[in-house]
Amino acid sequence: xxxxxxxxxxxxxxxxxxxxxxxxxxxxxxxxxxxxxxxxxxxxxxxxxxxxxxxxxxxxxxxxxxxxxxxxxxxxxxxxxxxxxxxxxxxxxxxxxxxxxxxxxxxxxxxxxxxxxxxxxxxxxxxxxxxxxxxxxxxxxxxxxxxxxxxxxxxxxxxxxxxxxxxxxxxxxxxxxxxxxxxxxxxxxxxxxxxxxxxxxxxxxxxxxxxxxxxxxxxxxxxxxxxxxxxxxxxxxxxxxxxxxxxxxxxxxxxxxxxxxxxxxxxxxxxxxxxxxxxxxxxxxxxxxxxxxxxxxxx
Amino acid sequence: xxxxxxxxxxxxxxxxxxxxxxxxxxxxxxxxxxxxxxxxxxxxxxxxxxxxxxxxxxxxxxxxxxxxxxxxxxxxxxxxxxxxxxxxxxxxxxxxxxxxxxxxxxxxxxxxxxxxxxxxxxxxxxxxxxxxxxxxxxxxxxxxxxxxxxxxxxxxxxxxxxxxxxxxxxxxxxxxxxxxxxxx
Numbered sequence: 001x002x003x004x005x006x007x008x009x010x011x012x013x014x015x016x017x018x019x020x021x022x023x024x025x026x027x028x029x030x031x032x033x034x035x036x037x038x039x040x041x042x043x044x045x046x047x048x049x050x051x052x053x054x055x056x057x058x059x060x061x062x063x064x065x066x067x068x069x070x071x072x073x074x075x076x077x078x079x080x081x082x083x084x085x086x087x088x089x090x091x092x093x094x095x096x097x098x099x100x101x102x103x104x105x106x107x108x109x110x111x112x113x114x115x116x117x118x119x120x121x122x123x124x125x126x127x128x129x130x131x132x133x134x135x136x137x138x139x140x141x142x143x144x145x146x147x148x149x150x151x152x153x154x155x156x157x158x159x160x161x162x163x164x165x166x167x168x169x170x171x172x173x174x175x176x177x178x179x180x181x182x183x184x185x186x187x188x189x190x191x192x193x194x195x196x197x198x199x200x201x202x203x204x205x206x207x208x209x210x211x212x213x214x215x216x217x218x219x220x221x222x223x224x225x226x227x228x229x230x231x232x233x234x235x236x237x238x239x240x241x242x243x244x245x246x247x248x249x250x251x252x253x254x255x256x257x258x259x260x261x262x263x264x265x266x267x268x269x270x271x272x273x274x275x276x277x278x279x280x281x282x283x284x285x286x287x288x289x290x291x292x293x294x295x296x297x298x299x
Numbered sequence: 300x301x302x303x304x305x306x307x308x309x310x311x312x313x314x315x316x317x318x319x320x321x322x323x324x325x326x327x328x329x330x331x332x333x334x335x336x337x338x339x340x341x342x343x344x345x346x347x348x349x350x351x352x353x354x355x356x357x358x359x360x361x362x363x364x365x366x367x368x369x370x371x372x373x374x375x376x377x378x379x380x381x382x383x384x385x386x387x388x389x390x391x392x393x394x395x396x397x398x399x400x401x402x403x404x405x406x407x408x409x410x411x412x413x414x415x416x417x418x419x420x421x422x423x424x425x426x427x428x429x430x431x432x433x434x435x436x437x438x439x440x441x442x443x444x445x446x447x448x449x450x451x452x453x454x455x456x457x458x459x460x461x462x463x464x465x466x467x468x469x470x471x472x473x474x475x476x477x478x479x480x481x482x483x
Binding site for chain 1: 320325333351356477
């Protein structure tokens with residue numbers, strides 16, 4: 001019976017397909033899954049499923065407990081020791097130690113390489129101490145220590161051993177063109193020493209006379225006919241225009257014992273030393289000019 | 300299920316007590332084997348043994364209640380089964396005849412135990428006829444005793460999907476049992 005004039009009690013209770021007593025059954029199924037107790041209001045159609053679940057929850061059989069001995073043996077091997085981490089460490093320690101050692105070796109090798117490179121660079125730059133520079137010269141062919149070979153001419157507090165003036169006095173002359181004794185808190189200039197006047201009358205910051213340690217060096221004639229800025233370094237220098245002898249008349253540069261020409265660095269150093277007008281380099285046993293000019297009068 | 304004393308048993312096993320570990324094993328291994336015999340019958344015992352090896356590796360680091368313990372053990376087992384399936388997919392092998400294995404004589408048990416085992420095996424055989432997800436969900440809910448949320452995490456589905464699968468599986472299981480007419 002259908003229609004609006006029919007009471008609710010007379011309406012048919014249709015069960016939708018798939019929703020038949022789903023609410024009740026879901027609760028029963030949830031109860032079946034949760035525990036062994038079978039719900040009392042369980043539908044008759046679900047009773048076989050309840051029996052299957054009860055069989056699945058049955059107490060264990062003997063064949064399901066056969067692996068216990070193996071499991072216990074494994075337990076003794078792995079967990080039976082007080083601290084399993086102690087058994088793991090010996091396996092990891094060599095790897096860790098190896099990595100640390102290899103890192104240290106690599107760092108040490110890099111440091112040694114850097115040190116050797118630095119020493120070699122310093123040796124070729126001539127920045128090593130005299131003995132080390134000499135050793136580098138002998139071993140790796142670095143430039144010889146120039147100043148070290150002149151140790152006998154190095155100025156001391158009492159004055160240069162070979163009677164030459166200290167560097168500072170001549171440096172002053174180089175800048176001002178003539179020797180003017182400069183007030184010094186510790187040393188007084190030698191009154192007997194007078195700088196040689198420059199041939200041109202004015203001191204050049206770059207004097208044209210530049211001896212070379214190569215005794216055989218002779219200037220080539222300039223193509224333009226003008227004199228070369230580097231005159232012949234045949235020492236002694238030309239007679240003084242004033243007729244007065246040079247403050248260092250005995251200056252005769254000796255050739256190098258080995259006969260080998262000097263290196264560029266030696267030339268460079270000589271340029272520096274012969275900026276002092278009127279002072280030729282003192283004789284040196286090695287044939288290279290002295291870094292310090294030798295005045296005529298010793299202090 | 301061990302119940303309230305689980306924490307003490309676990310702590311004792313972690314301290315090295317063989318008795319405590321034996322209790323854990325006796326409580327967990329039978330449902331584990333039943334679960335494996337349904338989802339991976341060919342390698343159930345091997346996977347169960349591997350599961351315990353891996354469980355022992357992490358036993359000292361485990362922290363949780365009995366539900367978490369079972370969920371952890373069954374998760375290890377399930378992943379081992381997945382690995383085994385992948386391995387077999389790469390190197391297919393001819394499986395032994397399950398019927399021949401079942402016909403092999405077993406240790407002499409009591410008659411009740413034999414009957415019970417038989418009914419358990421029959422029940423497992425009926426569950427094995429279900430679709431894989433339904434069978435696995437029912438086993439994890441009933442045999443392993445896990446809650447719906449734990450099962451959902453384990454199988455990678457939502458709790459609602461797990462609930463639906465379980466209910467459908469139970470209805471289907473009732474139909475199978477009714478059709479078989481087997482009284483368990």
